[in-house]
Amino acid sequence: MKTIYSAEVAVIGAGAVGLSIAYWLAKRGRDVVVLDREGPGAGSSTANFGLVWVHSKEPHTYFELSLRSSQLWPQMVEELGEDVELRHGQGGVQLCLTEADMVKAQMMLERQRRSLLFRGRLLSASEVLELQPGVSRHIAGGTWSPHDADVNPVKWTFALARGCQQRGVKLLTRTEVTGIELGEGSHVTGVLTPQGRIAATRVVNAAGVWAGAIAEMVGVKLGLAPERGQLLVTERAPMTCPLPMAWHRQMPNGQYFLGTTFEDVGFDFSTTTAGAREILRRAVAALPAVRGLSIVRQFAGLRPMPKDGLPFLGPVSHVPGFYVAVGHSGNTLSPIHGKIISDLIVDGHTDVPIEDYDPLRYDPWGARKGGEERYGH
Amino acid sequence: MRIGEEKLRPSIRRGREIWISVDGSPLPAYEGETIAAALLAAGELTLRHTDKGGQPRGVFCGVGLCHECRVTVNGVPNVRACLTPVAPGMVVERPAPVRRRGS
Amino acid sequence: MRRTEIAVVGAGPAGLSAAVSAARAGARVTLIDRYTQPGGQYFRQFPLGFRAASGPGWGDDEAQGRKLLAGLQMKNLEVLCDTAVFDAKADGTLELATADHSFALQAEKLILATGASERVIPFPGWTLPGVFTAGGLQNLVKTQRILPGRRIAVAGSGPLLYAVAALLIDAGAEVVALVEAGQPAEAAKHWPSLFANRTLAFAGARYLSKLWRTGVPVLSRHAILQAEGKGQLERVAVGKLDAEWHPQARPPTYFEVDALGLNFGFLPSIELARLLGCQIVFRPPLGGYTVAHNARMETSRPGIFVAGEAAGIGGASIAMLQGEMAGLAAAQQLEYLSEAQAEQHLRVLGRRLARQERFRDAMNAVFGLRPGIYDLIRDDTIVCRCEEATRAAIIRAAMESTPSLREVKCRTWAGMGSCQGRFCAETIQHLTAEALGVSVADLSFPRVRPPLGTVPVAALLEERP
Numbered sequence: 001m002k003t004i005y006s007a008e009v010a011v012i013g014a015g016a017v018g019l020s021i022a023y024w025l026a027k028r029g030r031d032v033v034v035l036d037r038e039g040p041g042a043g044s045s046t047a048n049f050g051l052v053w054v055h056s057k058e059p060h061t062y063f064e065l066s067l068r069s070s071q072l073w074p075q076m077v078e079e080l081g082e083d084v085e086l087r088h089g090q091g092g093v094q095l096c097l098t099e100a101d102m103v104k105a106q107m108m109l110e111r112q113r114r115s116l117l118f119r120g121r122l123l124s125a126s127e128v129l130e131l132q133p134g135v136s137r138h139i140a141g142g143t144w145s146p147h148d149a150d151v152n153p154v155k156w157t158f159a160l161a162r163g164c165q166q167r168g169v170k171l172l173t174r175t176e177v178t179g180i181e182l183g184e185g186s187h188v189t190g191v192l193t194p195q196g197r198i199a200a201t202r203v204v205n206a207a208g209v210w211a212g213a214i215a216e217m218v219g220v221k222l223g224l225a226p227e228r229g230q231l232l233v234t235e236r237a238p239m240t241c242p243l244p245m246a247w248h249r250q251m252p253n254g255q256y257f258l259g260t261t262f263e264d265v266g267f268d269f270s271t272t273t274a275g276a277r278e279i280l281r282r283a284v285a286a287l288p289a290v291r292g293l294s295i296v297r298q299f300a301g302l303r304p305m306p307k308d309g310l311p312f313l314g315p316v317s318h319v320p321g322f323y324v325a326v327g328h329s330g331n332t333l334s335p336i337h338g339k340i341i342s343d344l345i346v347d348g349h350t351d352v353p354i355e356d357y358d359p360l361r362y363d364p365w366g367a368r369k370g371g372e373e374r375y376g377h
Numbered sequence: 378m379r380i381g382e383e384k385l386r387p388s389i390r391r392g393r394e395i396w397i398s399v400d401g402s403p404l405p406a407y408e409g410e411t412i413a414a415a416l417l418a419a420g421e422l423t424l425r426h427t428d429k430g431g432q433p434r435g436v437f438c439g440v441g442l443c444h445e446c447r448v449t450v451n452g453v454p455n456v457r458a459c460l461t462p463v464a465p466g467m468v469v470e471r472p473a474p475v476r477r478r479g480s
Numbered sequence: 481m482r483r484t485e486i487a488v489v490g491a492g493p494a495g496l497s498a499a500v501s502a503a504r505a506g507a508r509v510t511l512i513d514r515y516t517q518p519g520g521q522y523f524r525q526f527p528l529g530f531r532a533a534s535g536p537g538w539g540d541d542e543a544q545g546r547k548l549l550a551g552l553q554m555k556n557l558e559v560l561c562d563t564a565v566f567d568a569k570a571d572g573t574l575e576l577a578t579a580d581h582s583f584a585l586q587a588e589k590l591i592l593a594t595g596a597s598e599r600v601i602p603f604p605g606w607t608l609p610g611v612f613t614a615g616g617l618q619n620l621v622k623t624q625r626i627l628p629g630r631r632i633a634v635a636g637s638g639p640l641l642y643a644v645a646a647l648l649i650d651a652g653a654e655v656v657a658l659v660e661a662g663q664p665a666e667a668a669k670h671w672p673s674l675f676a677n678r679t680l681a682f683a684g685a686r687y688l689s690k691l692w693r694t695g696v697p698v699l700s701r702h703a704i705l706q707a708e709g710k711g712q713l714e715r716v717a718v719g720k721l722d723a724e725w726h727p728q729a730r731p732p733t734y735f736e737v738d739a740l741g742l743n744f745g746f747l748p749s750i751e752l753a754r755l756l757g758c759q760i761v762f763r764p765p766l767g768g769y770t771v772a773h774n775a776r777m778e779t780s781r782p783g784i785f786v787a788g789e790a791a792g793i794g795g796a797s798i799a800m801l802q803g804e805m806a807g808l809a810a811a812q813q814l815e816y817l818s819e820a821q822a823e824q825h826l827r828v829l830g831r832r833l834a835r836q837e838r839f840r841d842a843m844n845a846v847f848g849l850r851p852g853i854y855d856l857i858r859d860d861t862i863v864c865r866c867e868e869a870t871r872a873a874i875i876r877a878a879m880e881s882t883p884s885l886r887e888v889k890c891r892t893w894a895g896m897g898s899c900q901g902r903f904c905a906e907t908i909q910h911l912t913a914e915a916l917g918v919s920v921a922d923l924s925f926p927r928v929r930p931p932l933g934t935v936p937v938a939a940l941l942e943e944r945p
Binding site for chain 3: 381384410443
């Protein structure tokens with residue numbers, strides 16, 4: 001197969017995670033190519049809710065990962081120099097509709113406080129209403145944390161794409177990966193596409209929902225399944241909810257963004273009226289004003305959901321040069337995925353704890369099968 | 378301005394005269410007319426201003442497709458004036474132009 | 481789940497004809513329209529609350545229109561007005577919403593008569609209050625009996641401008657100019673085809689005669705280069721075009737106006753057809769993207785038919801013929817007609833249709849859009865009105881993207897606003913294709929997403945199956 005391009009690192013997937021990784025690598029002087037079978041933001045990056053969510057994440061290491069990622073957002077956005085509608089610093093709110101919710105929330109906050117950096121707290125109903133006048137009066141209270149934020153995920157993804165291109169990253173769009181080429185000792189030597197071969201000694205699987213298929217090219221079963229989340233957008237309304245919440249947020253221009261569903265339907269991006277109704281029932285209970293609005297857009301994204309909900313993040317030990325960066329809350333974690341993978345590739349290690357995220361944890365023997373040189377299907 | 382009832386064929390009779398309020402001021406209208414018609418008859422062309430540029434906008438397509446003619450009616454925002462018939466006592470508000478945030 | 485035998489979406493000339501002919505054959509028909517009264521744009525009725533001394537004023541087509549509306553009284557024909565189709569499922573189930581409730585409708589056969597929307601080409605100042613679409617202006621004058629200004633111009637291209645100008649004269653406005661990009665004198669070249677529709681041809685002649693007698697300047701091969709005014713329309717700059725509609729480098733002529741009606745023809749409304757997975761074919765002389773169909777008006781999806789402007793811009797006569805054909809073909813598939821009966825009717829209708837198509841093609845040759853007109857759009861001209869995206873932003877985004885409208889939309893938000901691309905999608909496609917040096921047909925078209933139009937939350941929450 002003809003070699004059409006040569007780089008140090010080939011990143012598979014031009015979503016927010018892949019582009020963030022490419023961006024961090026480029027900043028550290030590495031020669032990077034990003035491959036996507038379509039173009040930037042063709043998958044979940046442009047079909048998610050746009051939260052940078054921290055305070056309800058569990059288990060604790062995952063919470064800390066999210067917290068650390070949140071801290072990276074303002075700097076990255078400033079570097080990229082574009083308005084991506086990031087609202088960071090004022091925090092986010094999670095509503096408690098009942099007293100039982102309040103008790104659970106209190107316990108969650110206790111768990112999170114194991115992190116000395118955590119500044120979240122429990123709010124009474126009146127405190128919630130002071131922050132979010134648009135919320136229903138029938139709530140019991142809520143939790144607030146300054147670490148939560150929100151962003152326009154479409155603008156974020158394309159700002160990353162532009163930032164990458166400005167730093168010399170090559171973006172090969174309409175280029176589908178059909179195989180991963182391995183050389184001596186199963187070390188990565190390149191990526192195969194219908195247009196030809198891309199030579200690279202490091203390959204990063206950031207293919208989101210499709211990462212399972214990419215991992216199989218090196219004989220690894222990730223343990224990943226798509227989980228559909230439907231979302232609704234309303235028309236513009238007067239601003240009464242300036243802070244993002246776990247299920248709903250009012251965007252800076254006044255449109256409400258309402259979520260969501262958790263559906264096990266495979267690779268099905270279609271939306272349903274039943275899903276819309278479910279989302280709206282929850283929305284009007286929390287935000288009465290929504291009842292008087294109209295829906296202008298409905299769409300669905302697929303969450304790349306690992307079996308235990310935790311990311312697949314790190315090297316694949318038996319395939320030297322191959323890394324994986326996939327998982328749910330790709331939006332929140334996109335900055336830190338960039339840092340971690342670039343640390344691993346450039347320095348050989350990272351200061352961020354990633355022991356819980358071994359890509360091989362569901363298939364420890366997988367990569368060992370088959371032995372020597374192997375080309376993908 | 379309203380066209381005389383006999384001017385065009387067929388001649389018509391408008392509905393009865395009623396009063397609506399627009400930005401707090403009373404405006405006469407005729408039952409059967411749309412809010413857009415009543416406002417245009419009174420020479421009120423500008424209905425809102427855009428988010429980013431603060432540009433004035435008014436009725437454009439007249440059939441409810443362009444969404445330019447949005448006004449607040451009886452407290453409900455984003456009502457299309459070209460599709461909505463007037464009713465006695467209807468309260469119509471045109472949101473004041475908002476200063477652009479930052480850039 | 482509500483059920484019906486034949487669901488017809490859209491109650492304009494095509495939909496009315498389809499519904500009435502299918503119901504007459506004996507089928508159970510449900511006719512759906514988003515507006516308060518059936519008739520669409522062409523057979524628009526006076527508002528409830530107005531009384532008219534005589535008929536609704538549909539000119540030469542009045543008798544036919546009244547007959548169709550009378551046909552809606554049939555017991556096996558159910559009419560659902562103020563009802564919009566906001567989504568459709570792969571199996572053809574329609575999701576419908578009124579202002580306060582929603583429900584699904586399953587039909588054995590579907591006829592899409594979704595009509596068209598007006599085409600406008602952006603130019604500096606086109607968003608000023610006082611600038612309307614010509615059809616919107618016509619509606620205001622004819623049905624609401626309002627003149628939004630005293631000194632009015634109409635501009636663009638196509639037969640509608642002449643009808644609107646004549647109406648404005650009758651209504652007592654001063655019609656300052658009719659600015660036409662095409663060259664109507666060229667119509668004379670096609671005179672045999674024009675007689676395929678004598679009624680329309682004579683109407684056109686009557687309009688021209690009225691304009692001439694009233695002294696209205698008819699400026700052929702001209703376009704509005706710019707609209708100006710402090711907060712609202714006060715004047716327009718009109719300039720000459722060359723044969724390909726490129727603005728020529730000459731000083732413009734200014735006209736003081738306080739209202740303007742724009743129309744460069746019509747764009748087929750194909751969103752529902754796309755949602756249903758019907759094949760779409762790009763045919764520029766017929767308005768661009770049209771729903772593909774066979775001689776019986778059946779689309780690529782068996783059991784789904786199309787009629788009227790959505791199948792290609794052709795005017796009301798063609799719409800009514802196609803509607804009748806679709807209604808009969810759908811009824812035949814449900815065995816309300818034998819194959820022989822259907823074949824006979826369809827052959828007769830097909831011959832009449834072919835004649836009308838000759839008239840249509842002649843009109844398109846004269847008034848069909850020529851690409852030079854896009855030169856009117858300057859870098860800082862707003863292209864997407866809803867999200868205020870300029871030509872410059874769209875071109876820049878196109879240059880940074882793979883040939884993909886999806887990417888241009890994501891980068892600029894153009895086409896993502898309330899109008900769902902109705903008034904900007906074609907222009908965005910053209911600008912993107914031009915920037916990338918490809919043809920519009922080469923661009924991958926972004927998926928159509930529900931809802932079609934907007935749906936009230938209250939309606940979705942109140943399901944009445």
